[in-house]
Amino acid sequence: MWTKIKWGIRLVLIAIVAAFLHYTLPQRDVVRLTGTYNRMTEVGANSIFYASPDSGTTTATVDRRDIRFIEAVFPDGGVMVYRNEDTGWVWPPYFKYDSSNLQAEATNYVSTKEKPEWVAVTHYGWRMPIFSIYPNAVKIRPVDGPDVQLIPWVNIIVLGLLALGFGMLWRMWQQFKERMIEPAVDDLNNTLDAMDAGADAAKAKARGFWGRMFRRK
Template identity: 55%
Template sequence: MRWFLTVLGVIFAVVVFLFLDYSLPSKQTVRITNTYNRLTDIGANAIFYASPDAGTVQNTQGQRDVRFIETVRPNGRPFVYRNEDTGWIWPPYFKYDSSNLHAQATDLRSTSADPRWVSVTSYGWRVSWLSIYPNAIAIKPVAGPDVRPFNWAAQIILLILGALLFLIWRMWNQFRERTIDPAVRSADEAWDRLDARADAARDHIATETAEARGRVRRWWDGIRGR
């Protein structure tokens, strides 16, 4: 049973980590190279795109016109963002300005000869073989490729979640100390009393049996004249 609970706890921790890793905002310093719209096939990966009621239109072939932002990291590796409104779906970023963000990204495009570095705030993962892209939330110009703005939003959310978990843990401990532990002790004491009664009854039966055997033996010996 212990190993089952351990495995269950590990699985739960991994799920929570992946959920937070996908949902929390992240910041990356990049250089924007291109912005464009593309008719994109939405299929099994639809969960990683905005819902149709968030301002996007999907045709009968399962295709959607999605805005993309192409960037290059300081190490030269490319990185692509999508730019979709989130609406009221999860995660709750309430983004409705994808058109404005697209215009801003287009205005901040640059070349390697004359780079302009920006910090892009986004959520989600980039998985090439599944055509999954992080969704850009905000773009802010920075002084250079070495600038790494502190991710205040993610840190504050993690602190709030940590405080909530601590509060839940304290409430559980108090509930266990006030309710569960006394009930367990009462059950243990009741079991001990029951066990003691069973032992006493067993001893009493053994004593009565021995006395009965003694009386029968004396009676039999009396009949035989011993």
């Protein structure tokens, strides 16, 4: 039972870390831009998925913001809407302050279905219509076509460094456990064994003493 609980906790932690990385790390979509616009947006319980109020894209009222949006279409016909907010110096660390320029670039790349211009939109975050959550676009660049292959070098490097760091921490923990914890546990077990042996000897001695007393009678 305890083994199942431990594995359940591990799986939950792995899922949380994986979701955090999937939301934070940059992703790139090859799309055709169809329009850009600004809209006053109510931000409430989903505020953690929007930029902080001091990142340069909000008004004096935190719950109602004038947010830029970018509309796009995938090669297979699916649609996507990106928000375009500055991230500032807060998390995630994209240090984005050029949302106005990015909106102008997006408007310039808008094209029609008959004469498509394909671009790669770098973004982070998720699209959840039910919660009015949009991925935040951080970069737009033209590509040769809808079938272009994009290698996620940033993600490969970040995940590689995280794996290396985790491996080093795991090795340090194993060494610490071998040098400090296991000897301490062994000493404790030896002490407990000695105490048990002493208690058994005392009991045996007591039984022998009372046995002799009763035999004398």
